[in-house]
Amino acid sequence: MSFMQIQDLRVHYPIRGGFFNTIQDHVLAVDGISMEFEEGKTYGLVGESGCGKSTTGKSIIGLEKITSGKIIYEGKDVTNARRQRNSAYNRDIQMIFQDAHSSLNPRKRVSEILAEPLRNFMKLTPDEERRRINELLAIVGMPEDVKLKYPHEFSGGQKQRIGIARAIATNPKLIIADEPVSALDLSVQAQVLNFMKDIQKELGLTYLFISHDLGVVKHMCDEINIMYKGRFVETGTKQDIYSNPEHIYTKRLLSAIPNIEPATRDERKIERQRVEANYQVENKKYFDENGRVFDLRPISDTHQVAMTASEQGGN
Amino acid sequence: MAEKQTVDVEKKTPAASPPTGIQVIAREFAKDKLAMTSLLFLIVLITVIYVWSFLIDQEQLMRISLRDQMAAPGEKYWLGADKGGRDILGQLIIGARNSITIAISVTLITGIIGIAIGLITGYFGGWIDNIFMRIIDFFITIPSLMIIIVFISIVPKYTVVTFVLIMSVFLWVGTARLVRSKALSESRRDYINASKTMGTSDGVIIFKEMMPNLSSILIVEMTLNFAGNVGLETGLSYLGFGLPPSTPSLGTLVAYANDPFILENAWWNWLPASLLILLLMLAINYVGQAIRRSADARQRLG
Amino acid sequence: MNKKLLALLALLMAFMLFLAACNNEESATPDDGENGSETEPGTGGEEGEEGEEPASEELFPTVLENEGDAIEGGTLQAALVNDSPFQGIFSYVLYEDAYDAEIMAFASNIIFDTDGDFLLTNDGIASLEVDGEAKTATITINGDYKWSDGEPLKAEDIIQPYLIIGHPDYSGVRYDADFQNIVGAVEYHDGKADTISGIEKVDDKTVKITFNKVSPAIYSGGDGLWTSAEPSHILKDIPVAELLESDAVRVNPVTLGAFKFDKIVPGESVSLVRNENYWKGQAKLDGVVIETVPSASAAKAMETGEYDIALSFPTSAYENVKDLENVTLLGRQELYYSYLGFKLGKYNYDTSLVETDVEGSKMGDAELRKAMGYALDIEQVSEVFYFGLRERANSLIPPVFASFHDPSLEGYSYDPDMANQILDDAGYEDTDGDGLREDPNGEKLQIMLAAMAGDETQEQVINYYLQNWKEVGLDVQLATGRLIEFNTFYDKVQADDPEIDIFMGAWGTGTNPSPSGLYSKTAVYNFSRYSSDELEGLLQAIDSEEALDAEFRAKKFREWQEYMAEVSAVIPMQFRYELMPVNDRVKNWDYGYDTEFDYIDVELTADAPVK
């Protein structure tokens, strides 16, 4: 049973221009998406850069203003409540940032960084606070003596661990991970990802995993949403998406996954060209005359695709 | 459009240099003898001026004594006397105290207002920013020197306090603009977002998270403002819109040079104050330069 | 307020009220012994024309002695010391800026000569005949004179100024009560008449003017009489409203004087050349160039031989020019006195009358007022701060008016013992032991002084006066806590601000010494608000028809001065000198008031100013 629903979320930015700097149009950064979150699962949000996936994440946690739509958390509408800083909702939803370095205040020691959410959300005694910080450091696998260090004294992976430790400090239910590893070395990426999986199991966390990297998403996620121009083009389980992509955009995305297997190189090249050619030809079938993505339609219990009914049949 | 107008010498200084500000600054001063000397000079000078000025009976000092008119240095007073036969040295001490007090007060008031407004508008953006930017844009239109002069001719009781207030009304704008543009880019950084998601209130974020990261910029800005305010006070006194001469200030002392006779023949009337201003400015600037350097990793000496 | 601007204002109205030290006087060295003489009337000074007056005994020569051989022609370089540009309105009816007057003096349109008391004589271009019975004045042009453009001077030119001043579009201050004294002036001003009925052209050289009343003031150019001519052949075609901007006034004005205008750089400099049509003959100089010079550099400009003479030279720069080898200092007394005024009533603006209330005023006790006068060490201030360029005034008439000034009046002198004595006798005693006197009822006595802000010297002088009063136990404080800027000062003093008990003001008396504008019952400028029947009687006598008899008038003037001294509602403080530094190549220059001097006689003895 899902503990949180997002209904028809929209985030629009005005475009100002013209002589008097009036609102001319809107950028539809997020244009009507709906999601549900169940405990312990990882949800992937995939798309090219600029498609609105980060905005989605930020609007869920309250960093972006929602134009319309609803967020229901444990049966309550928290759409506006999100912005009240120390609400229970904010305690239960946390975020891991892409750039671990910039997400840590350079003027603060690790202990202070970790104490920040604790002080805001949990009324702990200083003693409890110290213990909790030690605990968190233990969880992310760092020695206690780092507490007195400043962020710049750590490597990228370590910083991200601190970021994760901070995110889990308040025992959140949902963690929005906004490209948490894209700024890291490949070797470190795997480490951090595995570590994230470990603590997920340990703490029963739900992840909203935002990434442009389908490989990483495949590794991490149970459910995947493919996003394009602020809308979902396809949602489904990992199997649905990877073995049975329906939407042409998904197919194109999948065909672009890099693979270094030399034996199949030519084959893949042909396949990519085919998908690309197909994309150009069938473009019209998947997007309306304005280039907008159609609404999602279920094609199975778990699998939804954005295309008109007629197209569905014809595929 | 407003950010682009912001032209300041410190444009390049990046915010947030990892080791804490104080340490870097201390290290910088240790490396830079001139800055160290300047800092010590400033501390000693200000202390001496404040302590000494307490020992001077101002009423006694400002008593006209015609016998000592224009006494040359050494005759009766170390630095001679002015037209009223009043000790220049005593006036220099009191004047320096007044001027420094004025400059510090104006710097603090405009600093606090400017920093607060700059941080708040930069952080929140949106309509708050819009409103304040309109106000700031308007203030920028104002030829402030002119309006200050008009203001001064209006106020019925013109004292140090009114002087400070009048100056402050117009001088917070520059700081606010600079701080706003810095805050604008600073508030885009993820640690601010992180704090928001972790339930920290806006006020705490602005003043406890963001401000320390802008501290070097702010210190530099305040030092330069301080130097500028000393200069403004002097200039207004020259034009005759400064403090009344019975309230000595460095400005009124330098303005003695306004009289060509004194300028040519009685250097002790105006030169000590001019030199003091010069030394003060030099010291402040060297200190400011060191702080500025410490804020910029690439320029650091140590 | 900036002292330079004050200097501007001071000179802007050569004849105007002004505060004790709001001009530039400053700085002196105590060892400057050479001016000691002015505090001891009678010690021999230079052979100035007015040497017979003890109080106006001359400190400086007024005539430049120069035995050198003159060169042919040459151009006189004159510095007009002024921190702002001159307005450049070269018309006697329209100008308002004293600097314009300084320039116009070289190219004058004045038709009457004056004597030592500034009274009109018949030796100039025109002569005046007053008929007290018929209340008329007849102006006759004494000969065939020409304007600088060759046009003959005629009766219309005498009438022209009246037509301009009286015109509805005229916007200056000269359309005043005096002018309205001319029969028909009001009707003309209100547009009810095309011309002024009281002014009549008798023939080409004679004009007759009828007045509502005639007083001795007419010989000082008062009562509505106008003393200069305007070129009617040029001005009559220019609407009065456009006159101020017209070329006839700003670019190429014609003149009756020794020089005529050649080139004008607005606000900056003027070049004048010899007027071939001048009635007295040809000027020996080829021309005169007048340039504005900021006051801060005036002395330096004279020292380096940049200029031959300096007009409106700031006396504060005295120290810098007094020892110059290439420059001779000419000096004369100004038509000026400063005074200490006591508020003794209020002005009722509804009835336009002074309402004196001596009893109900804080300063109502004449003994207290006198003691305050004796307590002031004006002698020292004059000598040390103004290097003797000011002196203690004994009366409210400057000594320049030799026939009216009363040199026998003692006035006040610095005498703290006397002040203490008077206060003790009058019951002002220090009853609570704080070193300050209480009033006879034992109440605290705090006197609020309004004084005009000026330069550094002014500030110190006022502080010194406050000190003087404190030394005799009087607690005098500055109203508003500081010196008051010029405009505010007059706003407050004129409005009888209750915060002000006493004030320090000054008047430039102008050439008409009649005191009624400043001390009569109806005068707004009677700032002390003192009036009495006796005073009114004296003032009226001074300006009565009877006083057309000079002797009678002089007598009444003296009686008035004595009465004012006795009442002590106003205590005279200082008279002052003005200076003109002249380069040693200049010959035949005369700075005196009462002389035969004419610009045509000026000569130069070298090709360039002596350095």
Next chain:
Amino acid sequence: MWKTVVRRFLVMIPQLFVLSLLIFIMAKFMPGDPFTGLITPETDPARIEELRQKAGFYDPWYIQYINWMGNAFQGDFGRSYTFNQPVANLIGTRALNTFWLSLLSVVLLYLLAIPLGVLAGRYQDTLLDKSIVFYSFIVYAIPTFVLGLISLFFFGYELGWFPTSGTVDINAEAGTFGYVWSKFYHLLLPAMVFAVLGTTGVIQYLRTEIIDSKTMDYVRTARAKGIPNNKVYSRHIFRNSLLPIAAFLGFTITNLLGGSIFIETIFGYQGMGQLFVQAINGRDYSVITTLVMLFGFLTLLGSLLSDIIMSIVDPRIRID
């Protein structure tokens, strides 16, 4: 871009409007009026009252303001009482003088400051650099009028190298080369004082900029390619550091306008700064208001100008 320029001009209108209202009210609050200075024993108080009445000084301030504004829209900025001229005429000539003074000052300023700034930056921390920095602090600290008076006394009077007051020689014939030269000659000394005093900002800015550029990747690349040091400076560092100097222009203009108040008074140079102080003391409302608005307008213009120049020299910056 023209659209932006027009829009910026339109935005100025309300700004200037508010400014005019503010200054008008403030000016009216000043004690006294232009006629206060006319009182002498010989002037008739009744006539002065009449003139005040005529000038509308007894109307409520908003009526006076509306009248003033109404006329101002028709190009009539009222009459100066202390100078007895229409304000437009009065300011016209003064504004031109101040313009020439400012122009020459800016040119001299950059001629002086750019080489110094570049040298200081290039030879960072050498004796040369330290001297230049010291110099720049010194001129920053010297009060304008002290330097002004000293140079006037020394160069003007003692050495006689420069004319000591005015804007043009009376004997120069208008329209000739001599006239232009005479004007220029009169400008030179005040402009130089102005320039010297203004150098600090540009030197400091340029110096920091060059020191920064030295460590930039593109400079390193250039060096790595073996480009001679001189060429690195002239081609790469200098050019890039110079661009933002344009940004200083607006700032400089504002400073010049403020400084003109001092310089023009000292050198007896008839410009707007000098006029302003005179107008304040003479309570010449119409002049004060017009001047403040003009200065406000010029300040705005300066900032617009420097934005435009910046957008031209630096393609990364667009103005809109």
